[in-house]
Amino acid sequence: MSTIEEPTAGTVPGLYPFPVPGRRIAAPARPDPGAALAEARRSAEEKAAEIVRLRWQVAEVAGDELAECAQEMAIRFAAGGRLFAFGNGGGSTDAQQVATAFLHPSHGLSLPALCLTSDVAVLTALSNDVGFDVVFARQLATLGRRGDIALGLSTSGGSFNVLRALEEAAHLGMLTIGLTGDQGGRMAGLGLLDYLFVIPSSSAHRVQEAQATVYHVLWELTQRALGVSPPDTD
Amino acid sequence: MPVTSTMHPAVGAAFLRRDRAGRALAADSERIALACREMALRFRRGGKLIVFGNGACGTDAAHLTAEFMHPVIVGRRTLPALALSNDCATVTGVSGREGLAEVFAHQLRRWADPADMALGISHDGRCENVLRGLETAEELGLLTVALTGGDGGTVARHGVADHLLIAASDDPAVVKEVHVTLCHLLWELVHVFFEKAGPVGEGMR
Numbered sequence: 001m002s003t004i005e006e007p008t009a010g011t012v013p014g015l016y017p018f019p020v021p022g023r024r025i026a027a028p029a030r031p032d033p034g035a036a037l038a039e040a041r042r043s044a045e046e047k048a049a050e051i052v053r054l055r056w057q058v059a060e061v062a063g064d065e066l067a068e069c070a071q072e073m074a075i076r077f078a079a080g081g082r083l084f085a086f087g088n089g090g091g092s093t094d095a096q097q098v099a100t101a102f103l104h105p106s107h108g109l110s111l112p113a114l115c116l117t118s119d120v121a122v123l124t125a126l127s128n129d130v131g132f133d134v135v136f137a138r139q140l141a142t143l144g145r146r147g148d149i150a151l152g153l154s155t156s157g158g159s160f161n162v163l164r165a166l167e168e169a170a171h172l173g174m175l176t177i178g179l180t181g182d183q184g185g186r187m188a189g190l191g192l193l194d195y196l197f198v199i200p201s202s203s204a205h206r207v208q209e210a211q212a213t214v215y216h217v218l219w220e221l222t223q224r225a226l227g228v229s230p231p232d233t234d
Numbered sequence: 235m236p237v238t239s240t241m242h243p244a245v246g247a248a249f250l251r252r253d254r255a256g257r258a259l260a261a262d263s264e265r266i267a268l269a270c271r272e273m274a275l276r277f278r279r280g281g282k283l284i285v286f287g288n289g290a291c292g293t294d295a296a297h298l299t300a301e302f303m304h305p306v307i308v309g310r311r312t313l314p315a316l317a318l319s320n321d322c323a324t325v326t327g328v329s330g331r332e333g334l335a336e337v338f339a340h341q342l343r344r345w346a347d348p349a350d351m352a353l354g355i356s357h358d359g360r361c362e363n364v365l366r367g368l369e370t371a372e373e374l375g376l377l378t379v380a381l382t383g384g385d386g387g388t389v390a391r392h393g394v395a396d397h398l399l400i401a402a403s404d405d406p407a408v409v410k411e412v413h414v415t416l417c418h419l420l421w422e423l424v425h426v427f428f429e430k431a432g433p434v435g436e437g438m439r
Contacts, residue, residue, distance in 0.1 A: 036430045040267035040423045047422075048260040051415050052253060059249040067242050089300050093293040097410070100289055106406045204306050205418040212414050216407040217248045224244050230405075 051209045054201055058210050062197050066214065069177060069195040070221030076149050076175050078226065083113035084144060084174075086136040086165055087153035090208050092117035094153050094179075094215065101219045108228035114143070116165070136165030146173035151215070154178075155207045157185020157198075166193060179214055181207030251405060255412050258402035266419055269379055269397035273420070274427035276377050279349050282314035284376075286338040286367050287355030290410045292319030294355050294381075294417055301421040310425055316345065318367070338367030348375035353420075354395070356380070357409040359387020368394040381416055383409030
Protein backbone atom coordinates (compact mmCIF):
# COMPACT_ATOMS: atom_id res chain seq x y z
CA MET A 1 0.00 0.00 0.00
CA SER A 2 1.61 3.26 -1.01
CA THR A 3 -1.03 5.83 -0.15
CA ILE A 4 -3.62 6.28 2.52
CA GLU A 5 -6.95 4.84 1.51
CA GLU A 6 -10.39 5.95 2.45
CA PRO A 7 -13.63 3.98 2.01
CA THR A 8 -15.65 5.02 -1.00
CA ALA A 9 -18.68 6.97 0.13
CA GLY A 10 -21.74 4.76 0.35
CA THR A 11 -19.95 1.42 0.58
CA VAL A 12 -20.00 1.34 4.37
CA PRO A 13 -22.03 3.15 6.99
CA GLY A 14 -20.35 6.51 7.48
CA LEU A 15 -19.61 6.23 11.19
CA TYR A 16 -16.29 4.44 11.22
CA PRO A 17 -13.50 3.89 8.73
CA PHE A 18 -13.04 0.37 7.45
CA PRO A 19 -10.01 -1.07 5.67
CA VAL A 20 -11.69 -1.44 2.28
CA PRO A 21 -10.24 -0.36 -1.06
CA GLY A 22 -11.53 2.98 -2.18
CA ARG A 23 -10.79 6.53 -3.11
CA ARG A 24 -7.19 7.54 -2.62
CA ILE A 25 -6.36 10.61 -0.61
CA ALA A 26 -3.32 12.65 -1.58
CA ALA A 27 -0.53 12.29 0.98
CA PRO A 28 -0.05 15.43 3.09
CA ALA A 29 2.87 17.74 2.36
CA ARG A 30 6.19 16.80 3.96
CA PRO A 31 6.19 18.52 7.34
CA ASP A 32 8.80 19.72 9.78
CA PRO A 33 9.51 16.69 12.05
CA GLY A 34 10.41 18.93 14.99
CA ALA A 35 7.01 20.55 14.75
CA ALA A 36 5.31 17.14 14.94
CA LEU A 37 7.25 16.31 18.10
CA ALA A 38 6.32 19.62 19.70
CA GLU A 39 2.68 19.14 18.74
CA ALA A 40 2.67 15.62 20.17
CA ARG A 41 4.20 16.81 23.45
CA ARG A 42 1.72 19.64 23.74
CA SER A 43 -1.17 17.31 23.04
CA ALA A 44 0.01 14.81 25.69
CA GLU A 45 0.32 17.60 28.27
CA GLU A 46 -3.13 18.96 27.46
CA LYS A 47 -4.80 15.56 27.68
CA ALA A 48 -3.02 14.74 30.95
CA ALA A 49 -4.23 18.03 32.48
CA GLU A 50 -7.73 17.45 31.11
CA ILE A 51 -8.18 14.06 32.80
CA VAL A 52 -6.90 15.41 36.13
CA ARG A 53 -9.50 18.19 35.99
CA LEU A 54 -12.23 15.81 34.87
CA ARG A 55 -11.60 13.43 37.79
CA TRP A 56 -12.04 16.24 40.32
CA GLN A 57 -15.19 17.33 38.53
CA VAL A 58 -16.56 13.79 38.89
CA ALA A 59 -15.56 13.72 42.58
CA GLU A 60 -17.45 16.95 43.20
CA VAL A 61 -20.55 16.09 41.24
CA ALA A 62 -20.85 12.38 42.07
CA GLY A 63 -18.84 11.86 45.28
CA ASP A 64 -21.82 11.39 47.58
CA GLU A 65 -23.62 9.18 45.12
CA LEU A 66 -20.52 7.01 44.68
CA ALA A 67 -20.39 6.47 48.44
CA GLU A 68 -24.09 5.63 48.54
CA CYS A 69 -23.85 3.30 45.55
CA ALA A 70 -20.90 1.43 47.07
CA GLN A 71 -22.86 1.05 50.31
CA GLU A 72 -25.73 -0.50 48.33
CA MET A 73 -23.32 -2.79 46.49
CA ALA A 74 -21.80 -3.90 49.81
CA ILE A 75 -25.28 -4.68 51.15
CA ARG A 76 -25.99 -6.83 48.06
CA PHE A 77 -22.66 -8.67 48.30
CA ALA A 78 -23.13 -9.24 52.04
CA ALA A 79 -26.52 -10.82 51.28
CA GLY A 80 -25.04 -13.16 48.64
CA GLY A 81 -25.47 -10.96 45.56
CA ARG A 82 -23.17 -11.18 42.55
CA LEU A 83 -21.92 -8.51 40.18
CA PHE A 84 -22.35 -8.65 36.38
CA ALA A 85 -20.45 -6.14 34.22
CA PHE A 86 -20.87 -5.46 30.51
CA GLY A 87 -19.90 -3.04 27.74
CA ASN A 88 -18.71 -2.92 24.13
CA GLY A 89 -15.25 -2.32 22.68
CA GLY A 90 -13.10 -0.48 25.21
CA GLY A 91 -16.08 -0.78 27.55
CA SER A 92 -15.82 -4.57 27.36
CA THR A 93 -12.25 -4.34 28.63
CA ASP A 94 -13.53 -2.12 31.44
CA ALA A 95 -16.20 -4.72 32.22
CA GLN A 96 -13.43 -7.33 32.43
CA GLN A 97 -11.45 -5.10 34.74
CA VAL A 98 -14.52 -4.53 36.95
CA ALA A 99 -15.06 -8.28 37.21
CA THR A 100 -11.44 -9.11 37.98
CA ALA A 101 -11.07 -6.16 40.40
CA PHE A 102 -13.89 -7.57 42.54
CA LEU A 103 -13.17 -11.27 42.02
CA HIS A 104 -9.37 -11.16 42.31
CA PRO A 105 -8.59 -7.91 44.13
CA SER A 106 -5.10 -6.57 44.84
CA HIS A 107 -6.09 -6.74 48.51
CA GLY A 108 -9.22 -7.27 50.56
CA LEU A 109 -12.21 -9.51 50.01
CA SER A 110 -12.74 -11.55 46.87
CA LEU A 111 -16.32 -11.01 45.71
CA PRO A 112 -18.29 -12.84 43.01
CA ALA A 113 -18.23 -10.92 39.74
CA LEU A 114 -18.57 -11.88 36.09
CA CYS A 115 -17.90 -10.04 32.85
CA LEU A 116 -20.55 -10.79 30.23
CA THR A 117 -18.18 -10.31 27.28
CA SER A 118 -15.67 -12.99 28.27
CA ASP A 119 -17.43 -16.06 26.90
CA VAL A 120 -16.95 -15.71 23.15
CA ALA A 121 -19.03 -18.82 22.45
CA VAL A 122 -22.07 -17.42 24.26
CA LEU A 123 -21.51 -13.97 22.78
CA THR A 124 -21.23 -15.11 19.17
CA ALA A 125 -23.99 -17.72 19.51
CA LEU A 126 -26.47 -15.12 20.77
CA SER A 127 -25.32 -12.57 18.18
CA ASN A 128 -25.59 -15.03 15.34
CA ASP A 129 -28.86 -16.68 16.31
CA VAL A 130 -30.79 -13.83 17.93
CA GLY A 131 -28.97 -10.52 17.53
CA PHE A 132 -26.28 -8.42 19.11
CA ASP A 133 -28.82 -6.31 20.98
CA VAL A 134 -29.67 -9.17 23.34
CA VAL A 135 -26.17 -10.50 24.13
CA PHE A 136 -26.10 -9.11 27.65
CA ALA A 137 -29.83 -9.11 28.46
CA ARG A 138 -30.19 -12.82 27.66
CA GLN A 139 -27.22 -13.73 29.83
CA LEU A 140 -28.67 -11.71 32.72
CA ALA A 141 -32.09 -13.28 32.26
CA THR A 142 -30.49 -16.69 32.70
CA LEU A 143 -27.78 -16.01 35.28
CA GLY A 144 -29.13 -13.04 37.23
CA ARG A 145 -31.49 -12.93 40.17
CA ARG A 146 -33.00 -10.44 42.60
CA GLY A 147 -30.30 -8.98 44.84
CA ASP A 148 -27.57 -9.14 42.20
CA ILE A 149 -25.82 -6.09 40.76
CA ALA A 150 -25.66 -5.04 37.08
CA LEU A 151 -23.02 -2.55 35.96
CA GLY A 152 -23.25 -1.41 32.33
CA LEU A 153 -20.78 0.87 30.55
CA SER A 154 -21.40 2.92 27.42
CA THR A 155 -19.39 6.07 26.68
CA SER A 156 -22.16 7.40 24.44
CA GLY A 157 -25.04 6.07 26.53
CA GLY A 158 -26.50 4.69 23.32
CA SER A 159 -25.25 1.08 23.23
CA PHE A 160 -28.49 -0.77 22.70
CA ASN A 161 -27.32 -4.07 24.14
CA VAL A 162 -26.19 -2.32 27.33
CA LEU A 163 -29.53 -0.52 27.64
CA ARG A 164 -31.49 -3.74 27.07
CA ALA A 165 -29.45 -5.49 29.76
CA LEU A 166 -29.99 -2.69 32.28
CA GLU A 167 -33.73 -2.90 31.60
CA GLU A 168 -33.63 -6.66 32.11
CA ALA A 169 -31.64 -6.21 35.34
CA ALA A 170 -34.16 -3.69 36.68
CA HIS A 171 -36.96 -6.09 35.76
CA LEU A 172 -35.23 -8.86 37.71
CA GLY A 173 -34.86 -6.66 40.80
CA MET A 174 -31.10 -6.23 40.53
CA LEU A 175 -29.25 -3.12 41.65
CA THR A 176 -28.62 -1.25 38.39
CA ILE A 177 -25.60 0.98 37.80
CA GLY A 178 -24.88 2.82 34.55
CA LEU A 179 -21.61 4.49 33.56
CA THR A 180 -21.75 6.83 30.61
CA GLY A 181 -20.40 10.10 29.27
CA ASP A 182 -21.10 13.52 27.79
CA GLN A 183 -24.83 14.23 28.31
CA GLY A 184 -25.71 10.66 29.25
CA GLY A 185 -27.39 9.78 25.95
CA ARG A 186 -30.27 7.31 25.97
CA MET A 187 -28.94 5.73 29.16
CA ALA A 188 -29.85 8.93 31.00
CA GLY A 189 -33.33 8.73 29.49
CA LEU A 190 -34.01 5.19 30.74
CA GLY A 191 -35.30 6.52 34.04
CA LEU A 192 -35.00 3.16 35.77
CA LEU A 193 -31.39 3.04 36.95
CA ASP A 194 -30.59 3.03 40.66
CA TYR A 195 -27.32 4.86 39.96
CA LEU A 196 -26.17 6.70 36.87
CA PHE A 197 -22.70 8.22 36.63
CA VAL A 198 -22.33 10.57 33.68
CA ILE A 199 -18.76 11.70 32.94
CA PRO A 200 -19.12 15.28 31.68
CA SER A 201 -16.79 15.17 28.66
CA SER A 202 -17.39 14.91 24.92
CA SER A 203 -14.13 12.93 24.47
CA ALA A 204 -14.75 9.18 24.47
CA HIS A 205 -11.17 8.70 25.65
CA ARG A 206 -11.42 11.01 28.66
CA VAL A 207 -14.80 9.46 29.51
CA GLN A 208 -13.23 5.98 29.56
CA GLU A 209 -10.34 7.20 31.72
CA ALA A 210 -12.68 8.79 34.26
CA GLN A 211 -14.97 5.74 34.17
CA ALA A 212 -11.98 3.61 35.21
CA THR A 213 -11.61 5.86 38.25
CA VAL A 214 -15.35 5.62 39.00
CA TYR A 215 -15.40 1.83 39.05
CA HIS A 216 -12.13 1.59 40.97
CA VAL A 217 -13.47 4.02 43.58
CA LEU A 218 -16.72 2.01 43.74
CA TRP A 219 -14.63 -1.10 44.32
CA GLU A 220 -12.53 0.56 47.02
CA LEU A 221 -15.58 2.00 48.81
CA THR A 222 -17.39 -1.35 48.61
CA GLN A 223 -14.39 -3.01 50.24
CA ARG A 224 -14.37 -0.31 52.89
CA ALA A 225 -18.08 -0.76 53.54
CA LEU A 226 -17.36 -4.44 54.08
CA GLY A 227 -14.69 -3.54 56.64
CA VAL A 228 -11.54 -3.52 54.46
CA SER A 229 -9.27 -0.46 54.48
CA PRO A 230 -6.94 0.34 51.58
CA PRO A 231 -3.25 -0.47 52.17
CA ASP A 232 -0.82 2.40 52.62
CA THR A 233 0.07 3.46 49.12
CA ASP A 234 0.68 6.92 47.78
CA MET B 235 -19.84 -9.82 56.14
CA PRO B 236 -20.69 -6.80 58.31
CA VAL B 237 -21.51 -3.55 56.53
CA THR B 238 -20.14 -0.42 58.20
CA SER B 239 -20.80 3.19 57.25
CA THR B 240 -17.59 5.23 57.33
CA MET B 241 -17.27 6.20 53.74
CA HIS B 242 -17.74 9.79 52.72
CA PRO B 243 -14.24 11.05 53.67
CA ALA B 244 -12.94 8.00 51.82
CA VAL B 245 -14.27 9.37 48.53
CA GLY B 246 -12.05 12.44 48.76
CA ALA B 247 -9.08 10.31 49.81
CA ALA B 248 -9.58 7.98 46.85
CA PHE B 249 -9.65 10.83 44.35
CA LEU B 250 -6.71 12.57 46.00
CA ARG B 251 -4.62 9.41 45.57
CA ARG B 252 -5.15 9.75 41.81
CA ASP B 253 -4.21 13.37 41.57
CA ARG B 254 -0.41 13.13 41.87
CA ALA B 255 -0.06 10.29 39.38
CA GLY B 256 -2.37 12.10 36.97
CA ARG B 257 -0.35 15.31 37.17
CA ALA B 258 2.97 13.47 36.86
CA LEU B 259 1.93 12.15 33.46
CA ALA B 260 2.36 15.56 31.81
CA ALA B 261 6.06 15.55 32.77
CA ASP B 262 6.49 12.43 30.63
CA SER B 263 5.21 14.13 27.47
CA GLU B 264 8.60 13.99 25.72
CA ARG B 265 9.09 10.29 26.46
CA ILE B 266 5.57 9.57 25.26
CA ALA B 267 6.02 11.60 22.06
CA LEU B 268 9.36 9.94 21.25
CA ALA B 269 7.88 6.46 21.74
CA CYS B 270 4.99 7.35 19.44
CA ARG B 271 7.32 8.73 16.77
CA GLU B 272 9.20 5.44 16.62
CA MET B 273 6.00 3.41 16.71
CA ALA B 274 4.58 5.42 13.81
CA LEU B 275 7.76 4.72 11.86
CA ARG B 276 7.34 1.00 12.47
CA PHE B 277 3.69 1.09 11.41
CA ARG B 278 4.71 2.89 8.23
CA ARG B 279 7.20 0.15 7.47
CA GLY B 280 4.42 -2.40 7.73
CA GLY B 281 4.99 -3.40 11.34
CA LYS B 282 2.24 -4.46 13.69
CA LEU B 283 1.77 -3.81 17.39
CA ILE B 284 1.75 -6.80 19.75
CA VAL B 285 0.47 -6.02 23.25
CA PHE B 286 0.45 -8.11 26.42
CA GLY B 287 -0.10 -7.97 30.16
CA ASN B 288 -1.71 -9.82 33.06
CA GLY B 289 -4.99 -9.17 34.84
CA ALA B 290 -5.96 -5.50 34.59
CA CYS B 291 -3.00 -4.98 32.24
CA GLY B 292 -4.37 -7.70 29.98
CA THR B 293 -7.57 -5.68 29.65
CA ASP B 294 -5.47 -2.65 28.69
CA ALA B 295 -3.74 -4.75 26.06
CA ALA B 296 -7.12 -5.61 24.54
CA HIS B 297 -8.26 -2.00 24.82
CA LEU B 298 -5.20 -0.63 23.03
CA THR B 299 -5.60 -3.20 20.28
CA ALA B 300 -9.21 -2.12 19.78
CA GLU B 301 -8.11 1.53 19.53
CA PHE B 302 -5.73 0.75 16.66
CA MET B 303 -7.92 -1.82 14.91
CA HIS B 304 -11.13 0.20 15.10
CA PRO B 305 -10.36 3.92 15.54
CA VAL B 306 -12.87 6.01 17.42
CA ILE B 307 -12.29 9.01 15.16
CA VAL B 308 -13.86 8.97 11.73
CA GLY B 309 -11.29 8.99 8.94
CA ARG B 310 -8.38 7.60 10.96
CA ARG B 311 -6.81 4.65 9.28
CA THR B 312 -6.83 1.25 10.99
CA LEU B 313 -3.43 -0.04 12.05
CA PRO B 314 -2.57 -3.69 12.78
CA ALA B 315 -2.49 -4.67 16.44
CA LEU B 316 -2.81 -7.91 18.36
CA ALA B 317 -3.32 -8.61 22.08
CA LEU B 318 -1.77 -11.78 23.48
CA SER B 319 -3.92 -12.05 26.59
CA ASN B 320 -7.22 -12.72 24.80
CA ASP B 321 -6.91 -16.31 23.66
CA CYS B 322 -7.80 -18.26 26.80
CA ALA B 323 -7.08 -21.57 25.12
CA THR B 324 -3.51 -20.56 24.28
CA VAL B 325 -2.87 -18.66 27.52
CA THR B 326 -4.05 -21.53 29.71
CA GLY B 327 -2.53 -24.12 27.37
CA VAL B 328 0.96 -22.60 27.43
CA SER B 329 0.63 -21.92 31.17
CA GLY B 330 -0.24 -25.53 31.82
CA ARG B 331 2.58 -27.02 29.79
CA GLU B 332 5.45 -24.51 29.63
CA GLY B 333 4.43 -22.29 32.55
CA LEU B 334 2.86 -18.85 32.89
CA ALA B 335 6.23 -17.14 32.33
CA GLU B 336 6.21 -18.31 28.70
CA VAL B 337 2.67 -17.32 27.61
CA PHE B 338 3.65 -14.12 25.83
CA ALA B 339 7.14 -15.13 24.69
CA HIS B 340 5.71 -18.26 23.07
CA GLN B 341 3.11 -16.33 21.07
CA LEU B 342 5.64 -13.63 20.12
CA ARG B 343 8.00 -16.20 18.62
CA ARG B 344 5.22 -17.37 16.30
CA TRP B 345 3.70 -14.03 15.43
CA ALA B 346 6.43 -11.42 15.49
CA ASP B 347 8.24 -10.00 12.46
CA PRO B 348 11.36 -7.86 12.94
CA ALA B 349 9.45 -4.73 11.86
CA ASP B 350 6.92 -5.18 14.68
CA MET B 351 6.54 -3.52 18.06
CA ALA B 352 6.07 -5.27 21.39
CA LEU B 353 4.28 -3.39 24.15
CA GLY B 354 4.34 -5.03 27.59
CA ILE B 355 2.16 -3.74 30.41
CA SER B 356 2.83 -4.54 34.08
CA HIS B 357 1.51 -2.45 36.96
CA ASP B 358 4.68 -2.93 39.03
CA GLY B 359 7.13 -4.09 36.35
CA ARG B 360 7.52 -7.42 38.13
CA CYS B 361 5.57 -9.77 35.88
CA GLU B 362 7.89 -12.55 34.79
CA ASN B 363 5.94 -13.29 31.61
CA VAL B 364 5.91 -9.63 30.53
CA LEU B 365 9.68 -9.47 31.13
CA ARG B 366 10.15 -12.69 29.12
CA GLY B 367 7.93 -11.31 26.38
CA LEU B 368 9.97 -8.12 26.12
CA GLU B 369 13.27 -10.01 26.20
CA THR B 370 12.07 -12.29 23.41
CA ALA B 371 10.86 -9.31 21.39
CA GLU B 372 14.25 -7.65 21.80
CA GLU B 373 16.01 -10.79 20.57
CA LEU B 374 13.72 -10.82 17.53
CA GLY B 375 14.59 -7.21 16.69
CA LEU B 376 11.26 -5.63 17.62
CA LEU B 377 10.84 -2.15 19.02
CA THR B 378 10.04 -2.66 22.70
CA VAL B 379 7.81 -0.42 24.81
CA ALA B 380 6.85 -1.00 28.45
CA LEU B 381 4.15 0.55 30.60
CA THR B 382 4.71 0.02 34.31
CA GLY B 383 4.19 1.69 37.67
CA GLY B 384 5.92 1.87 41.04
CA ASP B 385 9.69 1.84 40.59
CA GLY B 386 9.45 0.12 37.20
CA GLY B 387 10.47 -3.22 38.72
CA THR B 388 12.59 -5.77 36.90
CA VAL B 389 11.33 -4.52 33.53
CA ALA B 390 13.10 -1.20 34.25
CA ARG B 391 16.18 -2.77 35.86
CA HIS B 392 16.79 -5.25 33.06
CA GLY B 393 16.57 -2.48 30.47
CA VAL B 394 14.42 -4.58 28.16
CA ALA B 395 12.35 -1.68 26.86
CA ASP B 396 13.50 0.86 24.28
CA HIS B 397 10.79 3.12 25.68
CA LEU B 398 9.77 2.86 29.32
CA LEU B 399 6.76 4.77 30.66
CA ILE B 400 6.17 4.58 34.42
CA ALA B 401 2.92 5.66 36.11
CA ALA B 402 3.85 7.50 39.31
CA SER B 403 1.94 5.35 41.80
CA ASP B 404 2.20 2.10 43.75
CA ASP B 405 -1.57 1.58 43.77
CA PRO B 406 -2.44 -0.92 41.00
CA ALA B 407 -5.83 0.73 40.40
CA VAL B 408 -4.27 4.17 39.97
CA VAL B 409 -1.53 2.75 37.75
CA LYS B 410 -4.20 1.16 35.57
CA GLU B 411 -6.04 4.46 35.22
CA VAL B 412 -2.84 6.24 34.14
CA HIS B 413 -2.16 3.38 31.73
CA VAL B 414 -5.59 3.88 30.15
CA THR B 415 -4.68 7.51 29.48
CA LEU B 416 -1.26 6.42 28.21
CA CYS B 417 -2.86 3.92 25.83
CA HIS B 418 -5.13 6.64 24.48
CA LEU B 419 -2.17 9.00 24.05
CA LEU B 420 -0.11 6.31 22.31
CA TRP B 421 -2.89 5.76 19.81
CA GLU B 422 -3.55 9.46 19.25
CA LEU B 423 0.09 10.52 18.93
CA VAL B 424 1.08 7.60 16.71
CA HIS B 425 -1.51 8.99 14.31
CA VAL B 426 -0.09 12.51 14.65
CA PHE B 427 3.29 11.24 13.45
CA PHE B 428 1.87 8.72 11.01
CA GLU B 429 -0.28 11.24 9.20
CA LYS B 430 2.16 14.13 9.24
CA ALA B 431 4.86 12.18 7.45
CA GLY B 432 5.05 11.66 3.71
CA PRO B 433 3.53 8.80 1.72
CA VAL B 434 3.56 5.36 3.33
CA GLY B 435 6.68 3.36 2.54
CA GLU B 436 9.04 6.34 2.45
CA GLY B 437 9.73 6.21 6.19
CA MET B 438 10.03 9.29 8.34
CA ARG B 439 12.80 11.63 9.36
